[in-house]
Amino acid sequence: MKKKGTSHMNPINTSTQPMGSKVLAGDIGGTNARLAVYQLKPDGLELVIQKSYPSSEMTSLEQVVAHFLESHQLTCDAACLGLPGPQSQPGVYNLTNLPWLVEAERLYPALQTRKLVLVNDVEASALGVLGVPADDLFCIHDGKPDPDGNRSVISVGTGLGVGILSPSGRASATESGHGTFAPQNDFDVALMKHLQKKFGHVSWERVASGSGLPWIHAFLVNGESRLTAAEIAKQSENNEACAKTLEKFLQYVGSVAGSIALTQMATGGVYFCGGVANKMFTPKRTSIIREAFLEKGRMKPILERMPLYIIKNENLAIIGAAQRALSLV
Amino acid sequence: MKKKGTSHMNPINTSTQPMGSKVLAGDIGGTNARLAVYQLKPDGLELVIQKSYPSSEMTSLEQVVAHFLESHQLTCDAACLGLPGPQSQPGVYNLTNLPWLVEAERLYPALQTRKLVLVNDVEASALGVLGVPADDLFCIHDGKPDPDGNRSVISVGTGLGVGILSPSGRASATESGHGTFAPQNDFDVALMKHLQKKFGHVSWERVASGSGLPWIHAFLVNGESRLTAAEIAKQSENNEACAKTLEKFLQYVGSVAGSIALTQMATGGVYFCGGVANKMFTPKRTSIIREAFLEKGRMKPILERMPLYIIKNENLAIIGAAQRALSLV
Numbered sequence: 001m002k003k004k005g006t007s008h009m010n011p012i013n014t015s016t017q018p019m020g021s022k023v024l025a026g027d028i029g030g031t032n033a034r035l036a037v038y039q040l041k042p043d044g045l046e047l048v049i050q051k052s053y054p055s056s057e058m059t060s061l062e063q064v065v066a067h068f069l070e071s072h073q074l075t076c077d078a079a080c081l082g083l084p085g086p087q088s089q090p091g092v093y094n095l096t097n098l099p100w101l102v103e104a105e106r107l108y109p110a111l112q113t114r115k116l117v118l119v120n121d122v123e124a125s126a127l128g129v130l131g132v133p134a135d136d137l138f139c140i141h142d143g144k145p146d147p148d149g150n151r152s153v154i155s156v157g158t159g160l161g162v163g164i165l166s167p168s169g170r171a172s173a174t175e176s177g178h179g180t181f182a183p184q185n186d187f188d189v190a191l192m193k194h195l196q197k198k199f200g201h202v203s204w205e206r207v208a209s210g211s212g213l214p215w216i217h218a219f220l221v222n223g224e225s226r227l228t229a230a231e232i233a234k235q236s237e238n239n240e241a242c243a244k245t246l247e248k249f250l251q252y253v254g255s256v257a258g259s260i261a262l263t264q265m266a267t268g269g270v271y272f273c274g275g276v277a278n279k280m281f282t283p284k285r286t287s288i289i290r291e292a293f294l295e296k297g298r299m300k301p302i303l304e305r306m307p308l309y310i311i312k313n314e315n316l317a318i319i320g321a322a323q324r325a326l327s328l329v
Numbered sequence: 330m331k332k333k334g335t336s337h338m339n340p341i342n343t344s345t346q347p348m349g350s351k352v353l354a355g356d357i358g359g360t361n362a363r364l365a366v367y368q369l370k371p372d373g374l375e376l377v378i379q380k381s382y383p384s385s386e387m388t389s390l391e392q393v394v395a396h397f398l399e400s401h402q403l404t405c406d407a408a409c410l411g412l413p414g415p416q417s418q419p420g421v422y423n424l425t426n427l428p429w430l431v432e433a434e435r436l437y438p439a440l441q442t443r444k445l446v447l448v449n450d451v452e453a454s455a456l457g458v459l460g461v462p463a464d465d466l467f468c469i470h471d472g473k474p475d476p477d478g479n480r481s482v483i484s485v486g487t488g489l490g491v492g493i494l495s496p497s498g499r500a501s502a503t504e505s506g507h508g509t510f511a512p513q514n515d516f517d518v519a520l521m522k523h524l525q526k527k528f529g530h531v532s533w534e535r536v537a538s539g540s541g542l543p544w545i546h547a548f549l550v551n552g553e554s555r556l557t558a559a560e561i562a563k564q565s566e567n568n569e570a571c572a573k574t575l576e577k578f579l580q581y582v583g584s585v586a587g588s589i590a591l592t593q594m595a596t597g598g599v600y601f602c603g604g605v606a607n608k609m610f611t612p613k614r615t616s617i618i619r620e621a622f623l624e625k626g627r628m629k630p631i632l633e634r635m636p637l638y639i640i641k642n643e644n645l646a647i648i649g650a651a652q653r654a655l656s657l658v
Binding site: 086150162164166172173174175176178179180181182183184189199200201202203255258259260262263264265295296297298299302 | 415479491493495501502503504505507508509510511512513518528529530532584587588589591592593594624625626627628631
C-alpha cells in the first residue's frame with residue numbers, strides 16, 4: 001500500500017466564486033453531527049473551524065446550526081449538509097437512526113441564507129473524492145484509470161453505501177449495498193442460508209459492512225456474537241473464528257466491489273471510504289480485497305485497469321459538502 | 330402487459346440541426362449488418378432506406394458501407410455505427426464473433442465524411458430508448474419514474490448487455506452481465522456448482538441470456554442440451570424440463586435487473602430489449618420477472634417506484650445510432 005505522491009483529483013472549479021466566500025458544511029450521522037465552515041482562499045477551500053456534536057444531545061438540527069454559527073460569530077454564503085437516509089420529498093429528509101425530520105425551510109433562519117442543499121451522505125462522500133488531500137489517498141491497486149470514466153465510491157461503515165461519481169463531477173447515491181449477496185462456495189452458501197432465516201433476502205450489506213462482521217462471526221461460533229466489528233478485527237490476530245470472520249468479510253468487500261465496478265463501469269477507479277475502511281484495511285489485508293475484486297472471469301483484464309484506493313479521511317463527507325456548497329455561491 | 334399510449338421519451342433536440350440532413354446509422358452484429366439512412370424532417374428523423382447484409386458474406390465493413398450508399402445513390406452528413414465488442418483504441422474496434430478490425434480511418438472514404446462515431450452496440454441501444462416509437466414500448470410494471478433519474482437498459486440477447494442512460498441523455502455501456510451470479514436456493518446453488526466446473530467464475534450472463542437457457546436446460550436433463558434458446562421457449566408449453574428452464578431463466582433476468590437497478594439507481598426506469606426479450610417476454614411470463622425484480626428486502630418500495638418496460642423493436646440500436654449521428658451534424 002502506498003500513498004499517492006500527487007493528486008490526480010479534479011476539485012471544483014473555483015474561478016467563478018468570489019474570494020473570501022464562506023460556506024457551511026455538515027455531516028450528520030447517528031452518533032455525531034459534524035459542522036464546519038470553510039473559506040475560499042486563492043489555493044482553494046480552507047477550513048476555518050470544525051466542531052462535532054453528539055447527535056443524541058441535539059434536539060434539532062436548526063438549533064445546533066444556529067449555536068455553531070453564533071458561538072463562533074460566523075456567517076455563511078451557502079451551505080450543504082450530508083444526511084443519512086433517503087430524501088422523502090424535495091428538501092425533506094427523514095433521518096436514519098435519528099428521530100428528526102430535516103427540512104430546508106426550517107434551516108434558512110439559522111443559516112441566514114436560502115442557498116442550501118441537502119444531500120445524502122453517500123453523495124457527499126462521493127463529492128469528497130474530488131477534494132480530498134492527496135496524502136489521504138492510498139492506492140491498493142495501480143491500474144490505468146480512464147479520466148473520462150465513472151468512479152465508484154464505496155463507503156464501508158456500519159452499512160454499505162455506494163455512490164457513482166460521473167466524469168463531469170456529478171455524484172449520486174445508489175442502493176448497491178442492497179443488491180443480492182452472491183455466495184461462491186459451500187461456506188458462503190451455508191452463511192446465506194443462515195442469514196435468510198433471519199432476514200429473508202440477504203443483501204451484500206449483511207456481510208460486507210461493519211454490521212456484517214458480527215453476523216459472520218455469530219454464524220462461525222454457532223450462536224450470538226457479542227463482539228463488535230472493532231473487537232473482531234482486533235482479536236483476529238490470535239483468535240481463529242475472528243481471523244476467519246475478517247478474511248470472509250474482506251473477500252465479500254472485494255467481490256461486491258468488482259460487481260459494482262462492472263455495473264457502474266468504474267473505469268475511472270474504485271474508492272473505498274467510511275469508518276470501517278478507515279480503520280481496518282491494513283496493507284496485509286488489502287491483497288484479499290484485490291484478489292476477490294479481480295475474480296470475475298473474462299472481465300479480469302478490464303478490472304485490472306481500474307485502480308483501487310482507500311481514502312483514510314474521516315471528513316470526506318464534510319469536504320464533499322463544502323465543495324457542493326461552494327458551487328451554490 | 331400494456332402498450333404505452335403516448336411517448337414519455339426525450340428524443341434528441343433537433344432544433345439546431347439543418348432540416349434535410351442525412352445520417353447513416355448501422356448496427357453490426359455477428360449474424361447481420363444493418364445499415365440505414367435517416368433524414369431530418371420537421372417531425373424528426375425519418376427512415377429513407379434500410380438494408381440488412383449477412384455478416385458472413387461481407388469481406389469488410391467499408392466495402393458494404395460504400396456499396397449501400399452507392400447502390401442507393403445516397404450521401405450522408407454524418408454517421409454512427411454500433412459495434413459488438415470493446416473499443417481497443419480510440420476509433421478502433423475488434424469485433425466479437427467477426428474476424429474484422431473496424432477503424433474509423435478506413436471508413437471515411439466510403440462515407441465521404443469524417444463526421445463518424447463508432448459506439449458499442451449496447452450504448453447504441455441505450456440511446457435508442459430516447460427515440461423508439463411509443464407503440465414499441467410495453468410497460469410491465471407501472472411505478473413512478475423520476476424524470477431526473479438514470480435509466481438501466483438491459484439487452485437480453487445471445488449475451489446480457491447492460492447500459493446506463495443518464496438524465497442528460499448520455500449513454501454508456503457497462504459490463505454488468507459479468508457480475509457474479511447470486512444463487513438464492515438449493516436449485517440455484519446446484520446450478521452454480523455445475524457451471525463453476527465449466528467456467529470457473531459464474532457470471533449472470535451464464536444464466537440470464539439466450540446462451541444461458543441451454544446451460545440451465547442441460548443441467549436439468551443431466552447432460553448436454555441440444556436445444557436452442559428458441560426451441561426451449563417453444564417446448565416450454567408441454568415439456569417439464571423446458572418449462573422449468575424458462576421459469577428459472579425469467580427469475581434470473583428479474584433478479585439481476587433488480588440488483589442492476591439498485592446499483593445504477595435507475596429511478597428513471599428499467600428497459601429490457603434485445604433478441605430474446607423481443608421474442609420471449611409474453612404477458613404470462615412477465616409477472617415472474619417482476620416478482621424477482623422486486624424481491625430485494627427493504628429496498629422493495631424503491632424498486633416498486635421504478636417502471637419496467639420491454640422494448641419490442643429490432644432496430645433499437647439503429648435508432649440510437651441515427652440519433653447519435655444527428656448530434657454530429
